[in-house]
Amino acid sequence: xxSFTQECLDAAVAAGATYADVRVTDSRTQALSVRNGVVEGxxxxxSFGFGVRVVADGAWGFAASSEVTSDSAARVxxxxxxxxxxxxxxxxxxxxxxxxxxxxxxxxxxCVIDPFSVSTxxxxxxxxxxxxxxxxxxxxxxxxxxxxxxxxRKTFASSEGAFIEQDWVESSTGIACYAIGDGDVVTRSYPNxxxxxxxxxxxxxxxxxxxxxxAPRIAGQAVELLGAPLCPADTTTLILDGSxxxxxxxxxxxxxxxxxxxxxxxxxxxxxxxxxxxxLDTLRYGSPVVNxxxxxxxSGSLGSFGYDDEGVPARREDIVREGILAGFLSSRExxxxxGRESSGAMRADGxxxxxxxxxxxxxxxxxxxxTLADLIADxxxxxxxxxxxxxxxxxxxxxxxxxxxxxxxxxxxxxxxMLRNPVYTGITPEFWGAxxxxxxxxxxxxxxxxxxxxxxxxxxxHVAHGAAPARFRNVRIGVGR
Amino acid sequence: xxDTTRGRALATxxxxxxxxxxxxxxxxxxxxxxxxLTRFAGNRIHQNMSSEDxxxxxxxxxxxxxxxxxxxxVDPQGLEDCCGAAAEAARLAPEDPSFPGLPxxxxxxxxxxxxxxxxxxxxxxxxxxxSAMVAASTETGAIAAGGVARDHSVLAIANSLGTxxxxxxxxxxxxxxxTGAAGGTGWASFSGRDASGxxxxxxxxxxxxxxxxxADPLELDAGxxxxxxxxxxxxxxxxxxxxxxxxxxxxxxxxxxxNGKLGQRVTSPLITLVDDALRASATGLTxxxxxxxxxxxxxxxxxxxxxxxxDSYWAARTGRxxxxxxxxxxxxxxxxxxxxxxxxxxAKASALIASVKRGIYVTRFHYVNIxxxxxxxxxGMTRNGTFLIENGELTRPxxxxxxxxxxxxxxxxxxxxxxxxxxxxxxxxxxxxxxxxERFTFTGRTA
Numbered sequence: 065x066x067s068f069t070q071e072c073l074d075a076a077v078a079a080g081a082t083y084a085d086v087r088v089t090d091s092r093t094q095a096l097s098v099r100n101g102v103v104e105g106x107x108x109x110x111s112f113g114f115g116v117r118v119v120a121d122g123a124w125g126f127a128a129s130s131e132v133t134s135d136s137a138a139r140v141x142x143x144x145x146x147x148x149x150x151x152x153x154x155x156x157x158x159x160x161x162x163x164x165x166x167x168x169x170x171x172x173x174x175c176v177i178d179p180f181s182v183s184t185x186x187x188x189x190x191x192x193x194x195x196x197x198x199x200x201x202x203x204x205x206x207x208x209x210x211x212x213x214x215x216x217r218k219t220f221a222s223s224e225g226a227f228i229e230q231d232w233v234e235s236s237t238g239i240a241c242y243a244i245g246d247g248d249v250v251t252r253s254y255p256n257x258x259x260x261x262x263x264x265x266x267x268x269x270x271x272x273x274x275x276x277x278x279a280p281r282i283a284g285q286a287v288e289l290l291g292a293p294l295c296p297a298d299t300t301t302l303i304l305d306g307s308x309x310x311x312x313x314x315x316x317x318x319x320x321x322x323x324x325x326x327x328x329x330x331x332x333x334x335x336x337x338x339x340x341x342x343x344l345d346t347l348r349y350g351s352p353v354v355n356x357x358x359x360x361x362x363s364g365s366l367g368s369f370g371y372d373d374e375g376v377p378a379r380r381e382d383i384v385r386e387g388i389l390a391g392f393l394s395s396r397e398x399x400x401x402x403g404r405e406s407s408g409a410m411r412a413d414g415x416x417x418x419x420x421x422x423x424x425x426x427x428x429x430x431x432x433x434x435t436l437a438d439l440i441a442d443x444x445x446x447x448x449x450x451x452x453x454x455x456x457x458x459x460x461x462x463x464x465x466x467x468x469x470x471x472x473x474x475x476x477x478x479x480x481x482m483l484r485n486p487v488y489t490g491i492t493p494e495f496w497g498a499x500x501x502x503x504x505x506x507x508x509x510x511x512x513x514x515x516x517x518x519x520x521x522x523x524x525x526h527v528a529h530g531a532a533p534a535r536f537r538n539v540r541i542g543v544g545r
Numbered sequence: 546x547x548d549t550t551r552g553r554a555l556a557t558x559x560x561x562x563x564x565x566x567x568x569x570x571x572x573x574x575x576x577x578x579x580x581x582l583t584r585f586a587g588n589r590i591h592q593n594m595s596s597e598d599x600x601x602x603x604x605x606x607x608x609x610x611x612x613x614x615x616x617x618x619v620d621p622q623g624l625e626d627c628c629g630a631a632a633e634a635a636r637l638a639p640e641d642p643s644f645p646g647l648p649x650x651x652x653x654x655x656x657x658x659x660x661x662x663x664x665x666x667x668x669x670x671x672x673x674x675x676s677a678m679v680a681a682s683t684e685t686g687a688i689a690a691g692g693v694a695r696d697h698s699v700l701a702i703a704n705s706l707g708t709x710x711x712x713x714x715x716x717x718x719x720x721x722x723x724t725g726a727a728g729g730t731g732w733a734s735f736s737g738r739d740a741s742g743x744x745x746x747x748x749x750x751x752x753x754x755x756x757x758x759x760a761d762p763l764e765l766d767a768g769x770x771x772x773x774x775x776x777x778x779x780x781x782x783x784x785x786x787x788x789x790x791x792x793x794x795x796x797x798x799x800x801x802x803x804n805g806k807l808g809q810r811v812t813s814p815l816i817t818l819v820d821d822a823l824r825a826s827a828t829g830l831t832x833x834x835x836x837x838x839x840x841x842x843x844x845x846x847x848x849x850x851x852x853x854x855x856d857s858y859w860a861a862r863t864g865r866x867x868x869x870x871x872x873x874x875x876x877x878x879x880x881x882x883x884x885x886x887x888x889x890x891x892a893k894a895s896a897l898i899a900s901v902k903r904g905i906y907v908t909r910f911h912y913v914n915i916x917x918x919x920x921x922x923x924x925g926m927t928r929n930g931t932f933l934i935e936n937g938e939l940t941r942p943x944x945x946x947x948x949x950x951x952x953x954x955x956x957x958x959x960x961x962x963x964x965x966x967x968x969x970x971x972x973x974x975x976x977x978x979x980x981x982x983e984r985f986t987f988t989g990r991t992a
Contacts, residue, residue: 097877102641105875106634107613110627113598123589125668128596130617147593150668154676155589184637206798210877244799249919329586331690332722335911335928338992416580416596456914456947458926463947463991465924467916487916489947491992520692521582521594543988544922544949 065229069221071134072116075141077223081118081148083161084141085222087373088114088132089415094180097210098191100199104208106184113415116144122158123151126418161396162405164376166225171370173232174363177267179213187211191239194275198241201283203290205244210259211237211270226375234366234526235269236262236514239279243286250289250484251469252282256307257451262366262512262526269364285470288482295471295486297542301446302488303439303535308468309428310511310529311452316492317349317356318426318529319518320461321383321391322409323398325421333520335459338492339389341402347389350496353431356384358393360408360424366512367425367528369411374419376408383426387497395421413523420519425510427530431502436533439503441477447541448472448479449486465489465543488541495536503532546579546597549657549711552701555619556711559603560703562628568605568635570647571628572704574834574873575601575619579697583671586690588679593668604874605631606647610638613875645861650708653838655831659697660739663715666695670740677745678721681753689749691721694971695740702836710836716828718971719743722929723752729762729942731755732908732929734777736968738828755908755930762942763933764990771904771960772985773897773934776967779887780975781913781925782952783818787882789918791820791844792870793853793863794879800918802953806850813959814848815890820870820882822973829884829973832869834876839869844882848957856880884973887980890962897961897981899937905946905987906932906939921952926991947989958983 069086076084090112097104115128118141125148127140191209198207214234221227238260240253255261255273263269304312319325320337328336339347349356360368360378369378374396382390392398393409398421412419433439440448454467471486472479508530516525547555556573563571577599584592601624602615612634616627671693682689694717701711720734733751735743774782786802795801802811812818821841822829832838835857843851855863856871859880870880898906908930916922927946932939961981968976 095875097875099877102643103611103639104877105613106611106638107615107875108630108634109602109615111600111617113617115596124591124593126592126594128594130598143595147595147668150672151583151590151593153590153669153672154585154679155587157589184634188639206800208877242798242800247804247919249800327587328688328690328724329591331586331688331724332584332692332720416598418592418594454914454916454924456912456924456926458945458947458991459911459928460991463926463945463989465947465949465989485917487949489989494992520584520694521580540989544916544924544986 065219066227068137069219071137072141073221073223075138076116076118076145079142079145081120081145083119083223084116085220086114086116087415088219089216091214091216093214095212096187096191098195099208100206101195103188111414115415116141117418118144118148119159120145120148121152123148123156125151128416159397160400162400164396166222167371167375167377168227169370171230173264175233175266179233179235179267180215182267190275194239194279197276197279198239198283201280201287203243203287204241204283206242209239220373220375222375228371228375230370232264233266234262234264235266236260237270237273239275241283241286243290245290248290250286252286253451253469254278254282256511257453257469258515262514263364264366264368265364289470289484292482292484294545295483295542297545299538299540301443301535301537302539302541303443303446303448303533305450305533306509306531307511308449308452309531309534311455313426313428313529313531314513315455315457316461316464317383318423321393322421323392323394326392327398327401334518338460338462343389345388345390348387349384349389349493350387351499352387353502354384354387354496354499355429356426357429358383358407358424358426362425362510365425365510365528366514366526367423372408372410373412374410376406379408381407393421393423411525413525417523420523422525423527425528425530428502430505430508430532433501433503435507436503439501439533439535440474440479443474443477443535446474447483447486448474462492486541487543488539489543490539498537499534500537501535507532546697547577547599547699549699549701549713552577552699553709553711555601556701556703559601559624559628560705562625563603563605563631564705566629566632568607568632570606570705572604572647573601575701577699582692582694583675584692585675585679588683588689590672590675601627602873603628603631605635607635609640609642609644610635611644612638643862645858647704647706648835648837648857649706651838653832655710655712657713658738658828659713660715662739662741663695663717664697666717666740674719674743674745678749680746681749682723685753685757686726687723687753687756689721689723694718700830704836708836710832712830714828717743719745719748721748721752723756725756725760727760729756729759730929731759736970736974759930759942762944764944767987767989769984769986771901772982773901773906774980775908776977776979777909777969778907779977779980780969781910783885783887783975783977785913785915785923786818786921786952787820787844787885789915790921791853791882792879793855793859793865796853797863802919802921803850803853809850810848811850811953812845812848812956815959815962816845816956817843817847817888818845819843819886819888820854820884821886822884827884833871834873835871837867837869837871842868854880854882886976887978889964889966889978892961892963894963894965894979897963897979898934901934902936904934905943906934923952924949945991946987948986949988950986955982955985
């Protein structure tokens with residue numbers, strides 16, 4: 065592969081590039097799904113290709129192809145340079161990249177049991193067992209289960225001398241059941257909604273989830289939910305479980321601290337940010353118990369790698385420290401624009417896309433509030449919500465509204481009656497400013513998200529968030545009731 | 546990039562490989578794409594890309610067992626490996642007694658939807674368009690961001706029962722967001738088949754003008770308001786209703802608003818929501834991902850819940866006709882309407898605004914999501930041009946608002962539909978008018 069990447073770089077430089085990098089990715093996937101005892105799909109896929117990114121005439125160009133040959137190396141590199149020269153005709157200004165010592169290295173993600181070596185029968189058996197256990201509950205009208213696996217090998221080389229090879233495996237699975245009544249439908253999922261839990265790792269991560277063992281619990285909850293009262297409209301104390309907090313961190317901290325958004329590069333599509341570059345080290349983002357980090361070195365996390373797609377080594381950085389904005393997710397170009405070094409967060413969705421600033425493992429660090437039971441016991445009145453159902457946030461990442469699958473009243477320190485369709489809304493700094501307790505490390509875990517959309521053409525990133533349950537005061541719930 | 550002749554040949558070759566690998570029936574989809582996008586922000590081009598790919602996906606059937614495999618290695622060895630993987634997956638899959646087999650070919654006209662000007666819309670021409678879009682913003686001290694995308698694609702489908710269809714398409718989409726020095730924002734967009742239809746300077750002027758008028762917004766209280774929704778905002782509502790409620794699968798599974806409501810009124814009689822890939826200006830495919838011809842389906846007909854869309858599997862299962870709305874296999878979503886339109890009314894957009902004593906004009910929504918599928922309860926934010934309407938005129942910009950609203954209930958209060966319609970979005974997109982709704986509920990606003 066080194067000779068191919070060098071051909072690309074040589075051709076780009078010969079065509080006039082002042083900087084060039086090339087990524088070659090080779091990926092393999094498998095997906096299985098079942099629904100009400102029937103296989104809905106068994107599929108596999110592979111994709112192989114390369115992309116060349118250049119600076120020429122002081123502007124960016126990128127071209128990519130699935131023809132990985134010497135001929136196409138030269139053709140695509142020249143095309144990238146021609147595109148860069150077209151870019152330079154509209155408002156070009158010199159591109160400055162933060163300094164980087166070029167690295168040569170290899171990195172592999174964790175994997176104990178290669179999921180591609182496990183038989184399709186064994187995978188389906190696990191899903192069917194859970195499916196059967198959900199449908200054993202009277203009142204469940206629909207049960208679903210899915211599983212997917214990814215293996216990716218990536219080579220990165222740059223005209224600065226970097227040459228990096230990385231490979232990893234991802235595994236994900238989830239089950240869901242639906243109780244359907246007269247004009248209403250409720251859902252319960254395990255271990256998370258929107259496809260389940262995702263890990264960097266192998267078959268061992270799937271088996272550890274015990275889908276069938278958890279199926280009766282969520283099925284029972286779904287049926288009970290159908291007859292539960294709607295979450296009332298109120299302003300009250302809210303406790304969120306770790307999985308919902310993961311998405312709350314994602315939408316209201318992760319995205320607004322992506323430095324390309326802050327600088328306006330995503331303004332027309334995903335939006336901008338309520339945070340400005342000058343807010344660093346001064347802006348109060350949340351209460352003093354709010355500590356948020358970006359860490360691409362967490363083993364087994366979907367947000368981990370050895371090097372980002374600019375060849376920057378993985379690292380851990382503070383984003384919010386004791387409630388104060390302390391850092392950004394950044395690239396070499398965006399970091400240089402504010403006089404800093406890259407945080408190592410440039411990631412591309414496959415060979416055909418140019419890298420963007422993306423999240424890594426962006427986590428709410430654990431606090432000292434003990435277990436979830438301790439936190440509920442410490443709460444006089446409020447609502448506890450679990451598992452995301454819907455999400456929406458404005459284009460500056462301020463006004464958000466989330467729906468959860470299930471809620472419970474909290475009264476006098478105990479979990480009370482179940483609540484259907486719980487929804488809450490807020491404004492980002494007010495919400496995080498009202499966080500007065502985060503559970504301890506024993507409750508903290510990493511939640512993978514494999515559906516983070518950003519950029520045009522749309523890119524889907526695999527990221528993750530660590531979180532433990534946390535409490536927020538004076539939150540508006542039951543919106544629209 | 547390959548043409549339709551080569552696409553057809555590859556698909557036919559793959560079907561033969563799959564049958565030789567032990568499949569009793571086989572289907573192959575060949576999708577080739579040449580995609581280019583020039584993005585700009587801060588009045589400069591900051592991302593500019595082009596990519597080309599050819600992918601083949603094979604569905605192998607043994608009895609009622611199905612396996613699917615895909616690859617972008619389209620040399621003979623790559624095809625053979627892919628077809629072998631699909632057949633192997635079918636062998637290992639359990640039987641699905643409800644699978645009716647692959648569909649037999651059906652007649653349909655599938656003319657290419659290609660524009661020569663779009664094929665010639667290279668990086669230099671896209672940069673010229675960006676320059677024209679940015680000009681109005683730079684002249685007024687505003688900052689422009691957006692993109693100009695050009696797609697050229699081929700899809701060929703063959704199956705072992707004789708299906709052999711192919712189509713080439715081109716599409717162009719241009720967007721511009723202008724942010725004025727005083728903080729107001731404005732938006733304009735174009736979607737179509739033909740790049741020569743793009744008036745980049747006019748888009749830039751529209752966005753910059755809206756940005757200028759959006760400065761110093763008023764903070765309105767939450768509540769129910771009369772609204773005029775521009776086509777970008779209407780597109781979100783139309784697509785959520787169609788995608789979540791108008792598939793036979795969601796109906797059969799009890800997750801659709803159509804459950805128990807077919808033949809009953811669900812919106813104002815002024816609303817006719819259709820899926821129609823056959824209309825002259827459409828950019829989508831005229832066959833579905835099984836190669837079956839798409840038909841025009843009235844989803845909501847003059848306010849009456851009329852019909853969901855189907856594919857071969859769900860048509861056989863429910864006894865309904867196959868409307869030609871299959872997605873690529875394996876498909877856990879069921880058939881989907883991808884070429885949504887709301888039929889035109891007879892009003893001018895300006896007349897809809899002029900008829901409102903007090904209300905809100907919405908240019909577009911942001912980050913819309915569904916909270917309750919059976920009622921199609923949506924939430925989202927307004928964005929890039931929200932104005933107070935007073936006595937028939939847009940008088941003041943309004944700080945962006947969050948809505949939480951059952952979509953059908955909002956459409957049940959429709960008072961007017963414009964004659965003008967705009968194609969919004971990518972792929973099939975949505976072809977929709979301005980709507981005047983008597984009651985639309987806003988539940989909060991941004992900070």
